[in-house]
Amino acid sequence: MENVQTFHSVCPHDCPSTCALDIEYKGNNRIGRIHGARDQAYTAGIVCAKVARYYERQHHKDRLTMPMQRIGDKGCGIDGFKPIFWDQALDNISEKLIKIAAIYGPEAIWPYFYAGTMGLVQRDGIQRLRHVMGYSGQKSTICTTLADQGWMAGVGIKYGVDAREIEHSDLIIMWGGNPVATQVNLMTHITKARKEKGAKFIVIDPYRTATAESADQHLMVKPGTDGALACAMMHVLFKEDYIDWDYVHTYTDDPEGLKQHLVTRTPEWASSITGLSTDEITDFAKLYGQTKRSFIRIGYGFSRSRNGSVNVHAVTCLPALTGAWRYEGGGALYSQGRDLYKLDKTLIEGLDYLNPNVRMLDQSRIGPILNGNKTDLGNGPPIKALFIQNTNPINVCPDSNQVYQGMSRKDLFICVHEQFLTETASMADIVLPATTFLEHDDFYVAGGHTYLQLGPKILEPLGQARSNHWVICELAKRLGAKHPGFNLTEIEIIDQTLKMSGKPGIDYFQKNKWLDCALDFKEAHFLNGYGHKDRKFHFKPNWSFTDHSGSLPLWPDYYENIDQSNDIHPFRLVTAPARQFLNTTFTQTPTSRKRENRPTLLIHPQDCYHLNIKEGDLVTIGNKQGSLKIHVKFFDGVQPGVVVVESIWPSKDFVEGKGINVLTSVDPGFPAGGAVFHDTAIWIKSDTIR
Helix, strand or coil: CCCCEEEEEECCCCCCCCCEEEEEEEECCEEEEEEECCCCCCCCCCCCHHHHCCHHHHCCCCCCCCCEEECCCCCCCHHHEEECCHHHHHHHHHHHHHHHHHHHCHHHEEEEECCCCCCHHHHHHHHHHHHHHCCCEEECCCCCHHHHHHHHHHCCCCCCCCHHHHHHCCEEEEECCCHHHHCHHHHHHHHHHHHHHCCEEEEECCECCHHHHHCCEEECCCCCCHHHHHHHHHHHHHHCCCCCHHHHHHHECCHHHHHHHHHHCCHHHHHHHHCCCHHHHHHHHHHHHHCCCEEEEECCHHHCCCCHHHHHHHHHHHHHHHCHHHCCCCEEECCCCHHHHCCCCHHHHCHHHCCCCCCEEEHHHHHHHHCCCHHHHCCCCCCCEEEEECCCHHHHCCCHHHHHHHHCCCCCEEEEEECCCCCCHHHCCEEEEECCHHHCCEEECCCCCCEEEEECCCCCCCCCCECHHHHHHHHHHHHCCCCHHHHCCHHHHHHHHHHHCCCCCHHHHHHHCEEECCCCHHHHCCCCCCCCCCCCECCCCCHHHCCCCCCCCCCCCCCCCCCCCCCCCCEEEEEECCCCCCCCCCCCCHHHHHHHCCCEEEECHHHHHHHCCCCCCEEEEEECCEEEEEEEEECCCECCCEEEEECCCCHHHCCCCCCHHHCCCCCCCCCCCCCCCCCEEEEEEECCCC
16 A cells, blocks of 8 residues: 655645645655645635646656757757756856846846746745846736735735635625636635625626636626726715715725715716626625625736726725724735735845846836837846746737747847746747756745745755756856855745744744734724825825826726727637636646636627627637637627636647737736736637638
8 A cells, every 4th residue: 555645835826825735745756636734724625626636747747857958949849959967057047147247237137037936935036136136127017016006005005804704704705806716715715604604705707707606696897897886886885875984084084085076986887887787786885885794805807907906996995985894704805915924035035235226127018128129128228138937928928929029039048947848948048947846945925814834845856957046046156146145045044034024933834834924803904004104094096106107096986098899809808817727837737738628719609699600610819919819619608798718828729829918918007017918909700601
């Protein structure tokens, strides 16, 4: 009988759950199934199916196992590379970077990263190299910027109510998220509240997701119109006197001004914008107003629009009006963030070397940047070298045609540190094999809960794979970069960071696995005041503190700056996450691929009738940026005129080898940038002659 041991770890992937894990270790450096840890109150024994079968990814035959140098054309695949030794690879990289910096200046080099791992040492250590060397900075806009700005505009500090309080809620609203697919642990707490308290569960989303199917009610808004729904709800709250006047006079900036502003934001007004009926809007508003223990779980989805920050701010106004923050199980959560964990990341990121005069480049606009856009580059040099960890920008970034074009430049040196030969890695001059989370030490914060967790190394690295931290430190030696963080192991840097942050050291975490950083009730519910200087919630946001305040509305509102449908582009496209994938992380694993089948366009049967399209037809969809071919699937879970493509499939899985982000725009969302993945107008043409 097989002797299976169990080891603790933490899921490293780009998900708010940051699950505590129990790993089946089967010996011989191999794992079995992964389980959610039962002894952690948020994870509560649950983990998503794609991570449960992580052995498919960990032991995949296509994992990179040695450094490689390109000998063929960019993008030609594994046959375009030859294996080289680590010292040769690192020497070549450092020599190239030194030469580029000498000719063009250090800002010609752009270290580029994101959330392939959410571990703080392995993800963010690239910043230390950047800051010490003076390389171009990265404005990390691809995920949370728009939602952050919307939340901060009203609340003023980044944390919210502990998600475990959902079990005490009478009304739970999932606004712009699909936790059945993207944050399964949240559903555990929602289900408990429904079973034990009879709580109602309502989902607001442009299409009928698996989460929406499980809800008591689904409000199917048009993409980008959430601010209109929130404002109409507030109009009803004032009209029907559901306002907690004692609360708003104590804790908010100008409730009377807000009431006056909302006089014309009626359900009838919102109905024409959102596509919901006036009765749906009115009844939902009344239910919210009548339910004191109402919890809004704010997702990222509805923020990924040109007006996303304004939408998020409008939604955050709701619990401030009803005083839901007063009650256990009441209030809202967007993300537990830096203001909850309060970690000093100086050692990890080299913040003591941060030079504010070094230019910042918007990661979402990598296409225009690599193609020499003067507005993006400012007065600095063109980018002559990319060093990439933890991300796959050719697939995941907006306007992927531009990204591919920029990476195809013969004068651009690219090094990619990766676990698989992704489309981005295939464009590299040098590819370095990377460890998985089971093969290195790290520690993790979470957006969806309040635990600070240690994820220890369990397995030896596959082949010659090396951790991000090791690679950064080895490059630092060759580049002459001096910082204490380059001389520490992962465990040492974790230990010192914890102690610098006033937390227990590594010994505590090696024994206890995690530390619950939950705030007390008053602090978490802002009963001691909000994060602004006046300690009040701001109905009237100060957008001027951001980069592009422009003509943003002075009050919560529907901001009409989205990519509206028109005669040429009559459809609005949402590029939503798939249940079996997570960005491009699990697109290699066989079970995930089998269950997702192929890229499809979800389109309302009414639209298919007018376009003379049948189920399974191949159609071309496009806009001014480009076009691609995709198969049709009838779906009545959207409003007519709205279409959905789930997941970021690799480009090779599309008929013409062009992925969905060919169509998404590099336009920054207001007020401070951010990728607008769900804000795209397109046309659809049938490829079938009938």
